[in-house]
Amino acid sequence: MPQLNGGGGDDLGANDEMISFKDEGEQEEKISENVSAERDLDDVKSSLVNESENNSSSSDSEQTERRPQPRPDTESYEKAREYFSEALRRQQDGGFFKSPHYPGYPFLMIPDLASPYLSNGALSPSARTYLQMKWPLLDVPSSAALKDSRSPTPGHLSNKVPVVQHAHMHPLTPLITYSNDHFSPTTPPAHLSPEILDPKTGIPRTPHPSELSPYYPLSPGAVGQIPHPLGWLVPQQGQPMYSIPPGGFRHPYPALAMNASMSSLVSSRFSPHVVPHHPHGLHQTGIPHPAIVSPAIKQEPNGDLSPSPGPAKKEDEKKPHIKKPLNAFMLYMKEMRAKVVAECTLKESAAINQILGRRWHSLSREEQAKYYELARKERQLHSQLYPGWSARDNYGKRKKRKRDNKADSTAEGEGLFLVSLINVHIYSSPFFAVDFSARNKKPCVQYLPQEKMIDSPASSHGSMLDSPATPSAALASPAAPAPTHSEQAQPLSLTTKPEPSSSSSHPSLSLPIGSSGSQSTPPLLSRPIPFTSLHPSLLSPPSPFHQAALHSHHALFQSQPLSLVTKSAD
DNA sequence: TGTCCTTTGAAGTGT
DNA sequence: ACACTTCAAAGGACA
Numbered sequence A: 001m002p003q004l005n006g007g008g009g010d011d012l013g014a015n016d017e018m019i020s021f022k023d024e025g026e027q028e029e030k031i032s033e034n035v036s037a038e039r040d041l042d043d044v045k046s047s048l049v050n051e052s053e054n055n056s057s058s059s060d061s062e063q064t065e066r067r068p069q070p071r072p073d074t075e076s077y078e079k080a081r082e083y084f085s086e087a088l089r090r091q092q093d094g095g096f097f098k099s100p101h102y103p104g105y106p107f108l109m110i111p112d113l114a115s116p117y118l119s120n121g122a123l124s125p126s127a128r129t130y131l132q133m134k135w136p137l138l139d140v141p142s143s144a145a146l147k148d149s150r151s152p153t154p155g156h157l158s159n160k161v162p163v164v165q166h167a168h169m170h171p172l173t174p175l176i177t178y179s180n181d182h183f184s185p186t187t188p189p190a191h192l193s194p195e196i197l198d199p200k201t202g203i204p205r206t207p208h209p210s211e212l213s214p215y216y217p218l219s220p221g222a223v224g225q226i227p228h229p230l231g232w233l234v235p236q237q238g239q240p241m242y243s244i245p246p247g248g249f250r251h252p253y254p255a256l257a258m259n260a261s262m263s264s265l266v267s268s269r270f271s272p273h274v275v276p277h278h279p280h281g282l283h284q285t286g287i288p289h290p291a292i293v294s295p296a297i298k299q300e301p302n303g304d305l306s307p308s309p310g311p312a313k314k315e316d317e318k319k320p321h322i323k324k325p326l327n328a329f330m331l332y333m334k335e336m337r338a339k340v341v342a343e344c345t346l347k348e349s350a351a352i353n354q355i356l357g358r359r360w361h362s363l364s365r366e367e368q369a370k371y372y373e374l375a376r377k378e379r380q381l382h383s384q385l386y387p388g389w390s391a392r393d394n395y396g397k398r399k400k401r402k403r404d405n406k407a408d409s410t411a412e413g414e415g416l417f418l419v420s421l422i423n424v425h426i427y428s429s430p431f432f433a434v435d436f437s438a439r440n441k442k443p444c445v446q447y448l449p450q451e452k453m454i455d456s457p458a459s460s461h462g463s464m465l466d467s468p469a470t471p472s473a474a475l476a477s478p479a480a481p482a483p484t485h486s487e488q489a490q491p492l493s494l495t496t497k498p499e500p501s502s503s504s505s506h507p508s509l510s511l512p513i514g515s516s517g518s519q520s521t522p523p524l525l526s527r528p529i530p531f532t533s534l535h536p537s538l539l540s541p542p543s544p545f546h547q548a549a550l551h552s553h554h555a556l557f558q559s560q561p562l563s564l565v566t567k568s569a570d
Numbered sequence B: 001t002g003t004c005c006t007t008t009g010a011a012g013t014g015t
Numbered sequence C: 001a002c003a004c005t006t007c008a009a010a011g012g013a014c015a
Helices: A008-019 A026-057 A060-065 A074-093 A111-117 A125-134 A143-147 A229-233 A260-270 A311-318 A328-343 A349-362 A365-385 A401-412 A414-428 A471-476 A544-559
Strands: A432-435 A444-447
Touching: A328 A349, A328 A365
Parallel strands: none
Antiparallel strands: A432 A444
16 A cells, blocks of 8 residues: 655654654655555546546446445546645655655645645545545545444554554644554554445445444534544644634645635634634534534643632533644654654653654754744644634643742752753763663753764754744745864754853853752652663764764763753752 | 653743 | 743653
8 A cells, every 4th residue: 555654754854864764665665655645646637537438338347346445536646646746746756745744655745736635625526536536545534444443454554553543633724633643453543434426326325323433422512413524634632733724725734824814704704703613622513623612622730710700600611622833843842752662661741742842952053943943834734724724722721830840949949950951961961871760859961871872873963053033034044054073063952042152062060060059959740751762873873973972971960960850859 | 650860942820 | 123931852850
């Protein structure tokens, strides 16, 4: 089966190279998968030809033996085929916008290309048929696969790292999944519901609500409403980010392609003031909105801001929780988490996030810029979908623990904070691995043996990429010169603000660590991370500068275990 | 069951 | 203007 990831991860090649020590033949597989995808395209062409031939000549028995296929509307069918052919070509040319966030799909829809087969915001039956044929297991699984929802995972999907990922709808286009949740054939989403063919016309019809998958249960008010024609692209268990407007997008990039009138239209439709008409965070079609978490689904602990029960409270409960758009790092985490989890035995998100944080810093500017750009588009789309929404709306819906923590930490004094900062800087440097012995409440930063450190490509340059206020600016000059050694030597900062050029190349290391007084009250990680579960490759490789610096600081750091987390032992 | 942890970045609030 | 706070995701751990 062609897998849509074919080559799709190449845009993350450097990163893949750094962290993918699990499947050495992955690249080869991707190449072959691309070829396979092309071959499938040819198969489709052949099938089209055969089908047209058979339409006039095949017997009834042959028809019944064949998998029932809706008779394609040749024109739109052809358009869809052309689109995907073009998409595939662009993907292979490397010029296609491949979402790092949605590796399950090799490309993002190109509006002007996609529009031909988008009829009134819906995927035309012919286009759908095409997709069904092309990627039967991915988007429109075979009926056989769906008859038994417990059917075993296909071999090509058995890898812990999901090859095909459903779960979230792409925020930028309803045609893209939005999650790296593992594809689970045991939980086919509504969009994977078997194609229900009209026995008379042979054209896929909208299933009756009773035929729909229970994964997108229709609210009582939604009974009778039909699933969105693009529902097959809406993910399963996850939380897709942004919804499909009522009536469907007329454009795969609704937010980006909307003109003023459309924008206002969508705004009126998606204004938080209107959204409550669809309680439970479900789209009119019954598809949950990605960025909306209904109180009925996700109950915010402190979501009840109204002091007294009553209409106000009810109104508040009805108001869906529109989540913040994901920032670049969140997008990166979302994509890479599964990979990291698959590469090590860690399951704890806190530990995973630490690794991801370091990897994020080890990304090149170009790689990071992709995520910044994606995040920018996320925000853009979000702001267009929810023009009245503000991050403030979500304030106070979670426990304000930061404030409490700060109150605690301030009691520890500023010295501790400084040292903690230093510690994190040092931890962030690729010289050290964190030794979290199983029950050690005070994990140490240890020197990572050199031979373990240098086996990875020196992709770490301690990117000091400032989170660009205008990520497009970063993209505007993606061909920035390769980081020099001095650049690589820049410390991994807690913040993204650029270090003063006049400062030491490793200011964090030059700080008077000994004066911190942290030794007496070393900060600790509240929950230890088993060091043995950390694969060496999870740590950023050192540059020559790092090794040199390491050499000079070796004794100090070895004799002075440094803690990772800034939280006080108390 | 709810909160914490942990990361970065965006956006909010407060001074 | 700047510092600080909150929340986005994730899922195990913990109270």
